[in-house]
Amino acid sequence: MKIPKSSALAACVLAVICLAAAADALVVKIQTTQLRTQPQFFAPVVANLKAGDSLTQVGESGAWLQVKTATGLNGWVHRSAVEVPRYALMASAGGTKTQATASEAALAGKGFSKQVEDNYRAGHAEANFPAVDRMLLVKIYMSQVKEFLDQGKLGGQGGGR
Amino acid sequence: MNARARSAFGFLLAVILAFGGCSIIDKGAEIMGKAGDAIDKGDKVVKAYGKLRSAFGDFTEEEEYYIGRSVAALILGRYPALDNAALNQYVAKVGNAVALFSDRPEIYAGWHFQVLNTDEVNALAAPGGMIFITKGLLKRCPDEESLALILAHEVGHVAAKHGLQSIRKANLTGAFTSIGIEAIKTYGPAQLSQITAAFEGVLSDVVGTLIERGYDRKFEYEADESAVLTGCRTGYDPAGITRFLATMVGDKTTASGKGWFKTHPSPEQRIDRVDSEIIRLRPVPSIAAIRTQRFKAAVASVR
Numbered sequence: 001m002k003i004p005k006s007s008a009l010a011a012c013v014l015a016v017i018c019l020a021a022a023a024d025a026l027v028v029k030i031q032t033t034q035l036r037t038q039p040q041f042f043a044p045v046v047a048n049l050k051a052g053d054s055l056t057q058v059g060e061s062g063a064w065l066q067v068k069t070a071t072g073l074n075g076w077v078h079r080s081a082v083e084v085p086r087y088a089l090m091a092s093a094g095g096t097k098t099q100a101t102a103s104e105a106a107l108a109g110k111g112f113s114k115q116v117e118d119n120y121r122a123g124h125a126e127a128n129f130p131a132v133d134r135m136l137l138v139k140i141y142m143s144q145v146k147e148f149l150d151q152g153k154l155g156g157q158g159g160g161r
Numbered sequence: 162m163n164a165r166a167r168s169a170f171g172f173l174l175a176v177i178l179a180f181g182g183c184s185i186i187d188k189g190a191e192i193m194g195k196a197g198d199a200i201d202k203g204d205k206v207v208k209a210y211g212k213l214r215s216a217f218g219d220f221t222e223e224e225e226y227y228i229g230r231s232v233a234a235l236i237l238g239r240y241p242a243l244d245n246a247a248l249n250q251y252v253a254k255v256g257n258a259v260a261l262f263s264d265r266p267e268i269y270a271g272w273h274f275q276v277l278n279t280d281e282v283n284a285l286a287a288p289g290g291m292i293f294i295t296k297g298l299l300k301r302c303p304d305e306e307s308l309a310l311i312l313a314h315e316v317g318h319v320a321a322k323h324g325l326q327s328i329r330k331a332n333l334t335g336a337f338t339s340i341g342i343e344a345i346k347t348y349g350p351a352q353l354s355q356i357t358a359a360f361e362g363v364l365s366d367v368v369g370t371l372i373e374r375g376y377d378r379k380f381e382y383e384a385d386e387s388a389v390l391t392g393c394r395t396g397y398d399p400a401g402i403t404r405f406l407a408t409m410v411g412d413k414t415t416a417s418g419k420g421w422f423k424t425h426p427s428p429e430q431r432i433d434r435v436d437s438e439i440i441r442l443r444p445v446p447s448i449a450a451i452r453t454q455r456f457k458a459a460v461a462s463v464r
Contacts, residue, residue, distance in 0.1 A: 029221070030222055030269045031270050041266070051223070078266055081267040111220075111224045112340070112356075113223070113224075115353065116227065117227055117230060120357050120360055124235075126235065127234035127235050128234050128238040131242050132291070136291075138249060138273065139271065140254055144257075148254045148255075152258075152396075153449050
């Protein structure tokens, strides 16, 4: 199919603008995290965030990103909790947001997922999943980590590079 | 550019100027979406996305977690978990403390640590942040700094995705190909069987590396370097790792030789490199008696 030069140019212009606009878009990539008032783990929590929540980056400080939520809340998240959403990657690969938004929904739960684990588990009695579930039930809260650090005269604010 | 083309381009620019910012994405998509069925194209994009994925770093955080869960299940199938809530809680606190100062403080389902009930000397890290340390290794640690640095070494392996990097190219390709079969909600029996086979290939590579072959030497040195830095950031004396490694020098007993010596570079080589790294980072934190005391109290039940 012959693509008119003008259409190709228009698509390029649109793609560049999409990418520029999408550059600030982020999505939470881990099960849960917190939006905090300052760029440090022990700062007060503004809101709880969950996987898939959309954010817009408005600033940064080291490994911390200042963001705004879809409901207009402002705060900080650690860089390791977020990623560039798929539609932005799609735009760079020549797709559009509508196409990629449709794919976000379609891709949810795809890949190596609980369904695949369950199927694997049925054929592998040597894998001890109940012990993994017990291990994952042990949760150390941020307040416990802070207390442990203080008691051991350790410290700082955490957060890597 | 003919009159029609000029008009199309002018219209697009007008739209861009009129809406600006993020809303332009929606408007642009709306315009382009009219050219065809967006959902149909979405399916194609999903498949294209599957094709774009080719490297270990292309697994999503959730996929890494599911790989890690199964790797952990295979480890726990081989070595029993130590049933000692207080000790596991203490180890988890030390582990979470160093993970917080690592380059990957946040991970899909949080960091988790478990003591294994074996006298074999070893520590293992499954992708997704599930970390194991044996009772045999704990017994050799002289202080909390040693334990912290060993856990920081394992956190370093996970943060840098060394486990995922051990997946062979053919299995990576197989995984991404089977994942990208079709953009439907759940897999049918044939697809599920194909993707589970790919999953098994991935697990075999990761578990084989962790337990049998060991990481590439350069990954071990990288994890040591990362442990020293993370330990310092947390406030631990980084020489804790050399105090532990020194207990391994010249030790060829069956228990320690089984896992550790097979999968790690010699302790002498590691001590040399760690010492150089500590000198490079000076001044570094010092050991504190209060931490050694709580460590001794916590591990007393397995000494």
